[in-house]
Each structure stands twice: as C-alpha cells, then as structure tokens.
Amino acid sequence: MKLNHCGKQKESQQTNSTQIDQQNLIQTLAEEENQLTEKHLGQWLTIGELAQRSGVSVPAIRFKDLIWSTRTQGNQRRYQRAMLRRVAIVKIAQQVGISLQQVKDAFAILPRQKVATKSDWKDMSQAWQTQLDQKIMDLLKLRQQLDKCIGCGCLSLQQCPLRNPNDQLGQASAGAHFQEVISNLMNIQFSQD
Structure with missing residues (x-):
C-alpha cells in the first residue's frame, strides 16, 4: 500500500x-x-516618426505608391526604416525636376520584399543619368545665354535660342504669335473705353 x-x-x-x-x-x-x-x-516607424526623421509633412508621406506601409492589428500604419531612403530620393528627384511618375517607374525595379542593396540603387539611378545630363546641359546653356535672352526684347521669340530654338514656333504658322496675343488684348481694352 x-x-x-x-x-x-x-x-x-x-x-x-x-x-x-x-x-x-x-x-x-x-x-x-x-x-x-x-x-x-524598432525597425518599423509610425507615419509621424517617418515624417519627423525625413523632414516631410505627414500628408506628403502618402506619396502615390512610392512608399508602402503595413498595418498593425490596431490598423495603424507602420513603415520600414528603409522607406526613409525612398522619401529622400523622392525629395531629391523633385528638386532636380524629375516627375513623381518617373520616380515611381524607377522604384518599380527595386525589390519590395527586401531592403534594396547598393547595387539595386545604382541600377535605379542609371535610369535617370541621361535625363539629368540633358538638364545640366540645358541649365548651362541658360546660364550662358540668359542675359542676351532677357535683353533682346523680341516678342516673337524668333531668334531666342532658349524659348524658340530654330524658330520652331514659326514653322507652326507665320507671324509673331505673342505679338498677336498682346495686340488682341490691347484692342479689347481700347474698345471698351
């Protein structure tokens, strides 16, 4: 027992x-x-944290499909820390005149399931290289010819190498297009007096 x-x-x-x-x-x-x-x-940011760290307003964070978030069980947005780089790229692109659509197209080649590598970013930047080179050339040309262009006073802009290179406006139709617009406006004003 x-x-x-x-x-x-x-x-x-x-x-x-x-x-x-x-x-x-x-x-x-x-x-x-x-x-x-x-x-x-700790590797995820709230929208407020992302805005603060990137220097962009909360409403601006919601770029059209340029960055993405996930939702918590409480339905709050959370952004990967890697989105800070994307926001910075968007800001830089806008400063140099690259459209949001072009940014979106360039971001499409980056991986979504993992953080983009240095090589991924290099591949993406190649898409903008030619465009940026052309913008640089245009800006240099503008800087060299700006004083002549402002001082010339031509309303037809027939000789203007910046606004109307090779008289492209003249090929569309004859005459001083801008002169006609100003004359029409002046005639309307004088008619009413």
Whole structure:
C-alpha cells in the first residue's frame, strides 16, 4: 500500500514538475516573443516618426505608391526604416525636376520584399543619368545665354535660342504669335473705353 501511495506521489510530483516545466517554457517563449516583437517594431516607424526623421509633412508621406506601409492589428500604419531612403530620393528627384511618375517607374525595379542593396540603387539611378545630363546641359546653356535672352526684347521669340530654338514656333504658322496675343488684348481694352 505504501508502494502504491509512493508511486502515486512520485507520479503526482512528475505531473506537477511537467506542468511547471510547460508553464516555464510558455513563459519563456512569451518573453522571447515580446523581445522579438519589440526588436521587430524598432525597425518599423509610425507615419509621424517617418515624417519627423525625413523632414516631410505627414500628408506628403502618402506619396502615390512610392512608399508602402503595413498595418498593425490596431490598423495603424507602420513603415520600414528603409522607406526613409525612398522619401529622400523622392525629395531629391523633385528638386532636380524629375516627375513623381518617373520616380515611381524607377522604384518599380527595386525589390519590395527586401531592403534594396547598393547595387539595386545604382541600377535605379542609371535610369535617370541621361535625363539629368540633358538638364545640366540645358541649365548651362541658360546660364550662358540668359542675359542676351532677357535683353533682346523680341516678342516673337524668333531668334531666342532658349524659348524658340530654330524658330520652331514659326514653322507652326507665320507671324509673331505673342505679338498677336498682346495686340488682341490691347484692342479689347481700347474698345471698351
């Protein structure tokens, strides 16, 4: 009978020990999950944090499909830290006259499932190289000829190498197009007096 009682007691202790081990394991896993979640959330930014760190307003963060977010269980937007670089690229592109559509097209070659590498960014920037080179040439030409252009006073802009190179407006039709518009406006004003 004692044997029976000891056997049951040992069995009971083993059951309690197993339950405690399971509870400890569950608690340990829960703690690890919390740590992983905290670490994971540390790599995600709220829209306010992204705006503050990028120097862009919250409404401007919602660029049309240029950056993306994920939603928390509470339906709040979270952005990967890598979106900071995309926002910076958008700002730089706008400063040099690259349209948002062109930025969107360039971003389309970047991976969405992982953070873009240096090589990915280099490939993307090649798409803008020719366009930027042309803009630089146009700006240099403008700088060299601006004083002549402003001082010439031609309303037809027939000779203007910046506004009407090779008289492209004259090929469309004869006459001083801008002169006609001004004359028409003046005639309307004089007619009313």
